Amino acid sequence: GAVVSQHPSRVICKSGTSVKIECRSLDFQATTMFWYRQFPKQSLMLMATSNEGSKATYEQGVEKDKFLINHASLTLSTLTVTSAHPEDSSFYICSATMNTEAFFGQGTRLTVV
């Protein structure tokens, strides 16, 4: 099946700094990628839809200025958590779609200290 690579898998950062997470579709082009967030023992929540060459579409309640999404090419989308705070600590997962099937990255465990 298709492969989606997400990097880094784990990151620890200081409060107030910014962290960038990359999501790449390795063997297919993805015009649309999705970013999800999962809190412990909670569901995966869709944060935003990343569209190549245009602005991302954010779900209600997600701060677009805090979670910056850039979909610069058909194989790369990035999520930047700006001015991170401890409450941003979570598991972030991206997905890309080929045909109608969604493929997920390995996820990034962000810990803000």
Added chain:
Amino acid sequence: DQQVKQNSPSLSVQEGRISILNCDYTNSMFDYFLWYKKYPAEGPTFLISISSIKDKNEDGRFTVFLNKSAKHLSLHIVPSQPGDSAVYFCAATGSGGGADGLTFGKGTHLIIQP
């Protein structure tokens, strides 16, 4: 308001027996449903899906049943194996399949006991 609900946070099943995971949804616009399996610190992996025009889809040991009138679906795993121990997420979307954003349930932690 949760649109996709998995009311059992965990389920313990003996190896070799049938595992049945349940999922309910409230949004009548959903017409494509998926099950994902997830290990800790990994992304979800796709298991099986079903379109609303069907009531059953089978793939090896995995069968998904859809009761559209009850807005209920279930995943059957038979026989259950130790490697099936994981968190299972039910997800729903519109007719675009995974091409649209997915709405997930909270997951059910399946534990297969030897």
